Amino acid sequence: MLASLALLLGLPLALAAEPPSCAPLVPVTFDNATIPGLLGHWIYIAGASRYPPHLEELKAVKYAAFSFSPGSHEDELNVTEIMRLNETCVVKNTSKILVFWHNSTLAHVDDQVASTAKLIQSDKDLLILKHLNTNFPGLSLSARNLSVSTAHREEFEHHAKCLGLSKEEMVYAPWKTRGDS
Template identity: 40%
Template sequence: MAAVGIAVVLGLAALLPTAALPCGALQPDNTTASKLLGTWLYVAGAAQFPQHLLELLLIANGHLQVEPGAGEQELPVPQRVAVGDQCLTNNSTYFEIAVGNTTLVKHAKTHQTVGTLMNLSSEDVLLIQYQLQRERTYLGLYLYARNLNVSTERREELERYAKCLGLSEEIVYAPWKTELCQVRDIEKGNSPCREPAAVVTASPPPGTHRPGSAGN
């Protein structure tokens, strides 16, 4: 089943002003890069528009793998999302870690900002606010964790951020019932996911490659 909503081409994503980030962004220190490394499991998402909530309902599971970069300031972030019977991939984003500044998610080719890491009270969870703009601004909020046993406190924290950003009050949690996009495959460097040349995105996360999409 195809994801519902407007496809967004990351190459056309526009930078949003800092004023569009009213909630607490993560300000890294010298230990942040090492703490981000490794596998993060997709737990839940919140979206701005009803059509994007429908897309979140299609997600069976997902994960991202934060990898060491050439330096500590840029960490590649390969991502996998299982939607229906397909494993969608994205190898085009990275975290920009600048001590004392906001931690950003950037597109590897254009170096444009497509997201921001949010500040949470636990090091075992990762909250990413994506901000994309084409015909109109799109905001999404996605929660990742080291394991799927996310506490009530962390869930409530996600809800508070979603409310702060003006997103829908509905939080969609991934059921994790599919065999696609298994974590052990990406950790072994033997992912079953296919990555075509197309750069058209589905959510989450922005930049995810959809098998069979037309290129830009």
């Protein structure tokens, strides 16, 4: 009886000490303000992936920035990308982002290769994308500038962890970001 009472009294304390749970990532439901909010300049900050070729590509990125501009249709964005992969600089302005309004999904089409993603609810100056590949979870973080707070990095890491990604599968760009919260 005494052991049962101790267990019942200690249970709330034990439950309160548990780390926060992994609620499902909340994707943005597209509306008329979503796509205009994506327009403009973004800087790649970090990526996480379990897919080995993608993880190697993330490690090769020394710098990446991109800009979205309106496409020729309301369901399309033009993308200009500037990247440094190891010692090679790459500038692309031929890729497109297709906007699928019915399921709030974005598809990046580049040289007949398409990858799809969901925009995750976050700060308006952050672009967190959950990359959709059922066999290999992936997540990326971009921002309007290099000033990404510790809280924003922790948010990204929490989302990655909830997708089952380890610290070894998270790769930050090699420049420093602001470390305050």
